[in-house]
Amino acid sequence: MSAHAPAATPAPVRRQGGFPIPLVGMLLFISSEVMFFGGLFATYFSARASFAGEWGPPPPAPELEFFPLPIPITIILLISSFTMHFGVRAIARGNSGRMRLWLLVTLGLGILFLIGQVIDYTTLGFGISDGVYGTVFYTLTGFHGAHVFGGVVGLTILAVRAGAGQFSARNHVAVEAVSYYWHFVDVVWIALFTTLYVLG
Amino acid sequence: MATTTLAPEGKAYTRSWVLDWLTTVDHKKIGVLYIVNSFVFFFFAGLLALVIRSELAVPGLQFVDESTFNQSFTMHGTLMIFLFIVPIFSGFGNYIVPLMLGAPDMAFPRINALSFWMLPLGGGLIVSGYLVGGAAAGGWTGYNPLTQENFSPGDGTDLWIMGLAVVGTASILGSVNFLTTIFKMRAPGMTLFRMPIFVWTVLVTQSLILLATPVITAALIALFIDRNYGGSFFDPSVGGDPVLWQHLFWFFGHPEVYIVILPALGVVSEVLPTFSRKPLFGYHAFVWATIGIGLLSFSVWAHHMFTTGVVFLPFFTFMTALIAIPTGVKMFNWLATLWRGSLVFTSAMLFGLGIVSMFLIGGISGVMLASAPVDFHLQDTYFVVAHLHYVFFGGAAMGVFAATYYWFPKMSGRLLNETLGKIHFAMLFVGFNATFFVQHMLGIQGMPRRVADYAADAGWTEMNLISTVGAFLIAASMVPFVVNVVTSLMNGPKSGDDPWEGNTLEWATTSPPPTYNFDSLPPIRSERPVFDLRHRDDPMFHPELAHATETSKGADR
Numbered sequence: 001m002s003a004h005a006p007a008a009t010p011a012p013v014r015r016q017g018g019f020p021i022p023l024v025g026m027l028l029f030i031s032s033e034v035m036f037f038g039g040l041f042a043t044y045f046s047a048r049a050s051f052a053g054e055w056g057p058p059p060p061a062p063e064l065e066f067f068p069l070p071i072p073i074t075i076i077l078l079i080s081s082f083t084m085h086f087g088v089r090a091i092a093r094g095n096s097g098r099m100r101l102w103l104l105v106t107l108g109l110g111i112l113f114l115i116g117q118v119i120d121y122t123t124l125g126f127g128i129s130d131g132v133y134g135t136v137f138y139t140l141t142g143f144h145g146a147h148v149f150g151g152v153v154g155l156t157i158l159a160v161r162a163g164a165g166q167f168s169a170r171n172h173v174a175v176e177a178v179s180y181y182w183h184f185v186d187v188v189w190i191a192l193f194t195t196l197y198v199l200g
Numbered sequence: 201m202a203t204t205t206l207a208p209e210g211k212a213y214t215r216s217w218v219l220d221w222l223t224t225v226d227h228k229k230i231g232v233l234y235i236v237n238s239f240v241f242f243f244f245a246g247l248l249a250l251v252i253r254s255e256l257a258v259p260g261l262q263f264v265d266e267s268t269f270n271q272s273f274t275m276h277g278t279l280m281i282f283l284f285i286v287p288i289f290s291g292f293g294n295y296i297v298p299l300m301l302g303a304p305d306m307a308f309p310r311i312n313a314l315s316f317w318m319l320p321l322g323g324g325l326i327v328s329g330y331l332v333g334g335a336a337a338g339g340w341t342g343y344n345p346l347t348q349e350n351f352s353p354g355d356g357t358d359l360w361i362m363g364l365a366v367v368g369t370a371s372i373l374g375s376v377n378f379l380t381t382i383f384k385m386r387a388p389g390m391t392l393f394r395m396p397i398f399v400w401t402v403l404v405t406q407s408l409i410l411l412a413t414p415v416i417t418a419a420l421i422a423l424f425i426d427r428n429y430g431g432s433f434f435d436p437s438v439g440g441d442p443v444l445w446q447h448l449f450w451f452f453g454h455p456e457v458y459i460v461i462l463p464a465l466g467v468v469s470e471v472l473p474t475f476s477r478k479p480l481f482g483y484h485a486f487v488w489a490t491i492g493i494g495l496l497s498f499s500v501w502a503h504h505m506f507t508t509g510v511v512f513l514p515f516f517t518f519m520t521a522l523i524a525i526p527t528g529v530k531m532f533n534w535l536a537t538l539w540r541g542s543l544v545f546t547s548a549m550l551f552g553l554g555i556v557s558m559f560l561i562g563g564i565s566g567v568m569l570a571s572a573p574v575d576f577h578l579q580d581t582y583f584v585v586a587h588l589h590y591v592f593f594g595g596a597a598m599g600v601f602a603a604t605y606y607w608f609p610k611m612s613g614r615l616l617n618e619t620l621g622k623i624h625f626a627m628l629f630v631g632f633n634a635t636f637f638v639q640h641m642l643g644i645q646g647m648p649r650r651v652a653d654y655a656a657d658a659g660w661t662e663m664n665l666i667s668t669v670g671a672f673l674i675a676a677s678m679v680p681f682v683v684n685v686v687t688s689l690m691n692g693p694k695s696g697d698d699p700w701e702g703n704t705l706e707w708a709t710t711s712p713p714p715t716y717n718f719d720s721l722p723p724i725r726s727e728r729p730v731f732d733l734r735h736r737d738d739p740m741f742h743p744e745l746a747h748a749t750e751t752s753k754g755a756d757r
Contacts, residue, residue: 018384019384021307021308021380021384021385024307024379024380024383024384025307025308025311025376025377025380028375028376028379028380028410029372029376031410031411032372032375032376032410032411032413032414033414035410035411035412035414035415036414036415036417036418037418038414038415038418039414039415039416039417039418039419039448039451040418040422042415042418042444042447042448043418043422043433043444043448046441046444046447047433047439047440047441047444050439050441051439052439053439127430128425128429128430128431129429129430129431129432131432131438131439132432132433132435132438132439132440133439135425135426135431135432135433135440136433139421139422139425139431139433143421
């Protein structure tokens with residue numbers, strides 16, 4: 001039709017400003033994860049609201065206890081959020097070696113949390129098929145554990161890449177993205193711990 | 201028809217075209233893969249629809265038994281919704297959105313390829329139920345306890361759950377990609393309120409996918425645990441609640457309706473202005489109406505559950521009726537766009553007008569169903585089937601064809617045959633209304649959905665026969681469509697860059713576009729940059745210039 005094309009001006013220089021693209025993607029993904037856990041929490045509260053008997057672990061299993069494991073693994077996961085943050089701060093100053101150290105500490109704490117949760121499972125005295133409480137308890141904590149495991153995988157990849165010297169003060173957006181995810185997993189656990197153990 | 205001169209593409213190395221398509225991360229090729237994959241599932245799900253309509257043509261069981269019938273309508277619904285209508289708009293979005301934004305590609309090209317390739321995997325899982333003793337048969341809504349182990353013992357239901365979880369995850373990854381692209385990859389000058397309406401509808405659609413799909417994933421996982429690990433989420437005998445499934449399903453399922461229809465409304469809003477030779481009337485109103493529908497869609501889910509007796513009827517009736525307002529705004533946008541336009545009745549335009557009229561009927565029957573007393577009468581009857589097909593087929597699937605006729609020249613560089621396109625439209629339009637309009641009456645007379653047979657003395661035989669004939673007419677209308685596409689791809693006339701005199705940026709590059717999309721971009725000063733470029737010397741569009749000319753004339757005198 002009209003001979004417009006030759007008159008088009010050259011594309012202006014594309015400047016990548018503002019919030020980095022990978023972090024936008026991670027935040028969007030986390031908002032989706034919020035809705036996923038929202039759905040799982042909805043099953044918990046729905047079951048609890050309509051439960052006829054006394055809500056809690058099905059007898060003869062004992063009530064949930066804070067000790068020996070639930071409180072310590074909660075503290076472990078909380079600390080790991082701080083160590084993750086120290087790692088991001090280290091690389092922001094260009095200290096790759098120190099970041100790798102903090103990443104490995106975070107990784108270790110994450111694995112410790114998972115081991116603690118598995119041991120805790122063996123002491124509960126009820127299973128996933130023992131009534132609706134068992135089902136929602138293991139589904140919620142299990143899917144949270146699966147997300148911690150996902151974070152552990154991400155941290156392992158970061159630690160390997162850090163060993164290969166792939167991060168610098170200017171280029172470490174992957175570390176930040178994983179840190180967002182790790183903090184999110186931590187927040188989910190706080191909500192879960194409050195729901196299951198504190199409110200009962 | 202100008203042809204943009206482009207730098208020759210580098211031919212550093214060559215590889216087989218099969219490997220090229222399998223490993224591509226180019227948004228345009230992935231878009232085409234989405235579209236082709238969706239049409240394959242459309243074909244299969246369409247055959248299942250013919251199975252359903254053949255069985256219902258006359259009373260009695262002639263062709264299939266009840267079990268096969270149940271599998272047919274379940275797989276028809278599941279495949280049509282999750283593997284045709286949603287992904288095909290992801291395909292058009294994949295192809296067109298970066299072009300409309302003046303971007304070189306999507307934000308995450310490799311995640312884009314991943315979210316496509318999970319679709320054939322998930323669809324394959326769902327369909328593979330047929331190989332292991334019967335596909336899922338609990339309806340596309342998968343209500344409990346129908347889908348529990350004791351009523352659906354086969355592996356087909358487990359494969360259905362797994363396949364849907366895979367498809368859902370794919371669409372979540374896709375939505376992260378779309379939203380990041382729209383937020384971060386716009387060309388300089390392309391502000392949010394200069395984005396084409398189609399991009400706005402994709403933005404709202406993908407936000408709904410991002411926030412609604414995880415909820416159905418959680419529900420599917422719960423159902424899987426119930427079936428396979430002795431869980432009791434939905435088992436009332438040990439404290440579970442079967443209605444919980446309906447809550448979770450429809451919390452996803454109603455936004456899903458808008459996930460399906462909004463991109464089609466976006467297509468209409470590109471097609472009508474182009475072929476009315478006018479800008480879309482009320483751009484901002486349309487954008488806010490789209491956002492409004494998106495927000496409201498999360499507060500209406502329980503209107504699917506009126507007859508459960510556990511939901512607060514007035515609230516959900518009110519919220520549902522409220523959606524008619526932004527939808528009505530859009531209707532007026534379109535009508536005012538057409539008003540006094542120089543209408544060009546291309547095939548794309550005919551399908552666009554088809555959507556406006558058919559979606560209007562679907563919207564009106566939706567408001568009827570939103571009224572609780574009416575819904576109690578019509579729940580689970582053919583009225584609901586008619587309503588949802590006027591939205592999904594008359595709205596969304598017609599949008600697919602409008603989009604195909606509109607963007608095919610851009611994607612292939614070749615024009616489709618307009619005569620065959622009009623024959624396609626006429627057959628589809630008549631067939632569609634013959635199939636589904638009578639189902640309104642059948643529903644009001646009480647014919648239940650999802651039942652393989654009906655009594656010969658119920659008085660439903662004639663209307664069912666009309667419906668079946670209509671369904672075969674729809675199927676026949678696909679013949680001119682396929683012939684058209686194939687012959688055009690083989691030796692159709694060249695389309696040039698901008699066969700329709702479009703308004704948006706995809707018409708400012710070659711057809712098909714090069715891998716990197718644009719050598720140069722026109723200046724983006726409005727929501728119609730290509731229109732502005734075409735008319736940049738027209739004094740009618742520069743009142744200040746016209747005035748200057750007048751003044752200089754005066755000075756000459």
